[in-house]
Amino acid sequence: MSADRLRDVVAAVVDPELRVVTIEELGILRDVAEDPTSGRVTVTITPTYTGCPAMDVIRADIRRALAAAGHPDAEVVTVYAPAWSTDWISASGRAKLAAAGIAPPGPAGSGRSVPLTLTVRCPHCGAADTEQVSRFGSTACKALWRCRACREPFDHLRAL
Amino acid sequence: MKTTVDHLLALGDDALIAAQRLGEWVAAAPELEEDVALANIALDQLGAARLLLTYAGELEGAGRDEDALAYLRDDREFRNCLLVELPNGDFAVTMAKLLFLAAYQLTLYTALSGCADERLAAIASKARKEVAYHLDHARLWTVRLGDGTAESHRRMQAAVDEIWPYTHELFLPDPTAPVDPAGLRAEFLAIVEPVLAEATLERPADDWAPEGGRRGLHTEHLSYLLAEMQVLHRAHPGARW
Known part of the structure; x- marks a missing residue:
């Protein structure tokens, strides 16, 4: 092979x-x-x-x-080094996550001690008018958000 | 400096005992979202603990794996700081503990991620990113409670006053460690003091400084925690699922 x-x-x-x-x-x-x-x-x-x-x-x-x-x-x-980053998720991976109702992460950046929360677009209707419901979600890598426009809740893969 | 078994145990035991304490909040936190948050933070801590204790066992060379170190040592053999073994108290105490632990771990892991021991540096650089999120979580709650109602302010200030003395142990000099914790206190204060100020809380004075955890001399609370954590493994040695 x-x-x-x-x-x-x-x-x-x-x-x-x-x-x-x-x-x-x-x-x-x-x-x-x-x-x-x-x-x-x-x-x-x-x-x-x-x-x-x-x-x-x-x-x-x-x-x-x-x-x-x-x-x-x-x-x-x-292996643990270099440490995984959400920046390594491919474009096709991001598209599939969004299609499944999971908002993909924004850029992770590096060296920030306190992570900034950037605007997260609703994976259902695309609106930017969203809010965080819970800083942690169903798995270690996700947070729970909701859309103020279409009212749907959604998972967001946190930038790391 | 060379990595020692005792140093890895100190790091790993801090994470393990913190994970066990945080896990006690599951199904008992003030709101469902906080159950999930504290469980996930505990999971991160447990992940780091497993890597550190596995490394400690291999470095020791006596055939002890992560389970043997976690479940088959007695209290005097644990090297965690006293801060992590203290009872959860009310939610404000838990957040004060998490704020100080995360600020300490962030500065320590950041320094260790550049150390000469590649294996330890890899673990530290991985855990550093997770701990930054823990710190942010504790910071938000500290500000929300400290700058909240009169009652939440009173409780958060009482929690900070209660836990502050235990932060001194974190920075006891250890010239043999890959990174001497004594040099990290200024950075710790640079993280913590602005949070307390934003939360309208007073930064306690530095006086009483209980210590002993790094030498195996613990508070009475650790034995009860270990009894609960270890009972299943000790009752059914080698059990698997």
Whole structure:
């Protein structure tokens, strides 16, 4: 199997908590490498948050996908540096999140000790007249917002 | 300076005990959103604790993993600061604890993210981003309560007065650590003092400075916390789900 094809297999694994995007679109897939002699595949991933409870499921899903593609002994390595940023979410990932009613993050910036809250557009009607309901949401990476224009609540993936 | 097991335990135990205390608020916070917030902050702390304790166990080389360190040590072997083990008190006390802890962790993790130990630097630079959000959360509540009603102001001031003495321990000199905490207090004050001022709260005077956590000498509160945290693991060693 070619290196590109191998990466495609891993890249197609979906995030268990944001099921509309793949781990590649989310920016947590860092590397897929095949040992030229043993043929053993090593996948490198990085967590969104240190305590993200989805990591075990993601590791299992990667191993399952590779096993189905003929690589039953794949190894999944987790790295922490450089730290994941929401800036790594791809354009297609952002579009899919928005289509699923999850407002994608704005630019994360760096070195700010106190995060600024920028305007978040409603993923349902596109209005900018929105407000934060809760600084934390259904997962560690999201906050709960609502739209004052269409009145719909929505999740917002926080810039990190 | 070289990273020591004791130093990693201090960092990891701070995060672990803070996570356990914050978790006590689940289903008991003043509003549902705060249940979710404190649970998520606890989850971040637990994530950092797991990485730090795993590293401590590997550096120690005695075969102890994160679970052995979290569940099978007694109180005298914990190296966390006293601040994190103090009871939650009312919501204002919890927010005062979180404000001071997050400000301390932010300055410490920021300094550690540039240290020579690459593994520790990676953990610190990851945790730093999460702690910045915790700090912002505690800051908003401190201002809201301090600059709120007469009753919320009274309670927030009482909480700050109660917790302030325990912040001195965080900055005890440790010349052997990768980053000496003694050099971080000025930065901590530069974060915390403007928050207290905005919240119309008085910054307490520096006098009483209880300490001992870094040497394993804890308040009576830690033993009760550990009893609850460790009972399942000790009753069913090696149990999995």
